[in-house]
Amino acid sequence: MEATEVSMEWLRRAFERDGYIMDQDILVSVYLSLRLEKPLLVEGAPGVGKTEIAKVLARVFGTDLIRLQCYEGLDENKALYEWDYQKQLLRIQLLRESGEVPAESDLFSEEYLLERPLLRAIRAKRRPVLLIDEVDKCDPEFEAFLFEVLSDFTVSIPELGTVRTRKVPIVVLTSNNERELSDGLRRRCVYLFIEFPSVEKELRIVRSRVPEVSARLAADVARIVSAVRGMDLRKQPSIAETLDWTRALLALGAEKVDDALLAETASVLLKSRDDVLALRRAATEPGGFVTAALERAGDAGKPGSRRG
Numbered sequence: 001m002e003a004t005e006v007s008m009e010w011l012r013r014a015f016e017r018d019g020y021i022m023d024q025d026i027l028v029s030v031y032l033s034l035r036l037e038k039p040l041l042v043e044g045a046p047g048v049g050k051t052e053i054a055k056v057l058a059r060v061f062g063t064d065l066i067r068l069q070c071y072e073g074l075d076e077n078k079a080l081y082e083w084d085y086q087k088q089l090l091r092i093q094l095l096r097e098s099g100e101v102p103a104e105s106d107l108f109s110e111e112y113l114l115e116r117p118l119l120r121a122i123r124a125k126r127r128p129v130l131l132i133d134e135v136d137k138c139d140p141e142f143e144a145f146l147f148e149v150l151s152d153f154t155v156s157i158p159e160l161g162t163v164r165t166r167k168v169p170i171v172v173l174t175s176n177n178e179r180e181l182s183d184g185l186r187r188r189c190v191y192l193f194i195e196f197p198s199v200e201k202e203l204r205i206v207r208s209r210v211p212e213v214s215a216r217l218a219a220d221v222a223r224i225v226s227a228v229r230g231m232d233l234r235k236q237p238s239i240a241e242t243l244d245w246t247r248a249l250l251a252l253g254a255e256k257v258d259d260a261l262l263a264e265t266a267s268v269l270l271k272s273r274d275d276v277l278a279l280r281r282a283a284t285e286p287g288g289f290v291t292a293a294l295e296r297a298g299d300a301g302k303p304g305s306r307r308g
């Protein structure tokens with residue numbers, strides 16, 4: 001199936017078959033980025049499923065996932081291509097020994113080219129998925145360069161000439177918003193912000209990713225996590241932590257969650273000492289945490305409705 005020809009319903013089914021639960025926001029943005037052949041820029045808190053979108057897209061279209069992990073100091077050489085200096089030196093040495101003078105064109109040929117993710121995506125035979133992960137971690141200069149590449153997918157390599165893409169890759173950029181991205185880059189993309197999931201969505205995610213969990217335990221998990229996110233924490237638990245917690249509860253043979261179990265397993269769900277202590281305190285207070293959490297979640301609500 002060509003990515004530009006899919007229907008929204010086909011896309012939703014394909015993602016769900018792969019275990020990724022879509023809500024309408026995500027579906028529409030992914031769909032439009034495919035139809036309009038624009039990069040998809042995904043923002044949201046850590047662990048809400050940003051990177052996973054690119055992985056699922058690659059599986060859904062049966063194509064390669066090419067990943068460019070961004071970090072401070074990432075430059076064109078590491079992102080696009082570099083020359084294999086060691087191999088070049090070796091070649092020069094060999095030629096010298098046999099009394100020959102190496103020609104420049106000999107040394108700057110395909111044989112000595114080290115393809116990095118962007119060039120690999122541009123030259124791919126099949127339309128790949130290009131994941132530019134955590135783009136907010138790169139420097140503004142690199143972002144400007146990236147913007148140019150994403151504008152026309154053409155690069156010129158002085159020694160080899162201009163390389164043009166056959167088919168614009170499916171591009172997914174992710175950001176945790178550590179640094180504000182340029183307007184230019186934003187304008188070029190279809191934008192998607194992923195919120196923490198609603199209780200209903202998280203329940204579906206848990207059942208899809210941990211199929212051995214009972215409906216009862218999954219429902220408890222989704223409601224309690226939602227209530228935990230409503231606490232005043234340093235870092236709210238993400239979907240990844242929800243899934244870890246579910247697996248931990250199963251490993252402990254739990255069928256339902258009570259305050260004692262919540263206190264014991266708090267460090268699977270929360271990743272800082274203060275947060276763990278706060279949750280333990282809440283669970284051991286008179287009345288506890290769990291009962292109220294399960295009751296409050298009756299309004300199985302919008303993300304963040306109980307925050308603050």
Ligand SMILES: Nc1ncnc2c1ncn2[C@@H]1O[C@H](COP(=O)(O)OP(=O)(O)OP(=O)(O)O)[C@@H](O)[C@H]1O
Pocket residue numbers: 019020021022044045046047048049050051052053174176205208209239240
């Ligand atoms: N809608 C969803 N359906 C199914 N699984 C999901 C969904 N959202 C997230 N997950 C799961 O949650 C985990 C975290 O997702 P992912 O790695 O994509 O997060 P992220 O947003 O890229 O986080 P980070 O900012 O830390 O890189 C993965 O195991 C993923 O499979």
Ligand SMILES: [Mg+2]
Pocket residue numbers: 050051052133174
């Ligand atoms: Mg990620």
